[in-house]
Amino acid sequence: xxxxxxxxxxxxxxxxxxxxxxxxxxxxxxxxxxxxxxxxxxxxxxxxxxxxxxxxxxxxxxxxxxxxxxxxxxxxxxxxxxxxxxxxxxxxxxxxxxxxxxxxxxxxxxxxxxxxxxxxxxxxxxxxxxxxxxxxxxxxxxxxxxxxxxxxxxxxxxxxx
Numbered sequence: 001x002x003x004x005x006x007x008x009x010x011x012x013x014x015x016x017x018x019x020x021x022x023x024x025x026x027x028x029x030x031x032x033x034x035x036x037x038x039x040x041x042x043x044x045x046x047x048x049x050x051x052x053x054x055x056x057x058x059x060x061x062x063x064x065x066x067x068x069x070x071x072x073x074x075x076x077x078x079x080x081x082x083x084x085x086x087x088x089x090x091x092x093x094x095x096x097x098x099x100x101x102x103x104x105x106x107x108x109x110x111x112x113x114x115x116x117x118x119x120x121x122x123x124x125x126x127x128x129x130x131x132x133x134x135x136x137x138x139x140x141x142x143x144x145x146x147x148x149x150x151x152x153x154x155x156x157x158x159x160x161x
Contacts, residue, residue, distance in 0.1 A: 004084050009033060010043055010077055011131065017053070018069065018132050023062030050080040070129035078123055086116050 016032050017024050026037035026044070033040065044063050047053045052072055053063050078084075090112070091105040 003088060006043075006081050006084065007074070007078055010047070010081060011074065011128075013040065013043065014047075014052075014065065014069070014077070014128060015131055015135055017063060017065050018128065019135075023056050023060065023064045025062040029063070047077075047080055050076075052077070052080065070127060070132070072128050073124050074126045074128075074131075075120055075123035077128075078120075086119055087112055 013029055013033060016029060026040040029040045030037040040063075044053055044055065048055060051066055052069065053065055055061070055063055091108055092101055093105075095101050
């Protein structure tokens with residue numbers, strides 16, 4: 001079963017944007033994510049509707065984070081992408097009248113609900129600012145030159161000191 005990695009990908013894009021001092025084009029973000037600019041525009045359009053990014057047209061235009069981006073949580077972004085299923089496992093439903101299936105599904109259903117509640121709470125505790133701080137700590141530990149296109153960043157192209 002293929003895992004839904006949209007949340008991870010969108011967070012990746014947002015952190016790349018946080019490291020840029022100005023608007024970032026869909027093409028630049030697409031290179032960083034090894035995808036098509038159309039995919040980036042689709043993602044950004046959804047985030048724009050929720051007020052997390054804005055777009056500027058014309059020369060020097062592109063996508064930018066809204067000023068309040070640092071207080072946005074992973075749960076906020078998760079909700080903005082439509083709250084996809086969090087778990088790749090689920091209950092068997094082929095024999096709903098089977099008492100064994102009912103007992104198993106009741107036990108698993110409770111466990112699944114607890115896992116989702118815990119995961120959503122954790123996503124609500126982590127902000128984009130916290131992810132950015134983690135990136136900066138990793139960048140400082142690694143050192144060396146970097147660019148947006150290779151998945152790392154140039155120390156001269158950041159919003160943070």
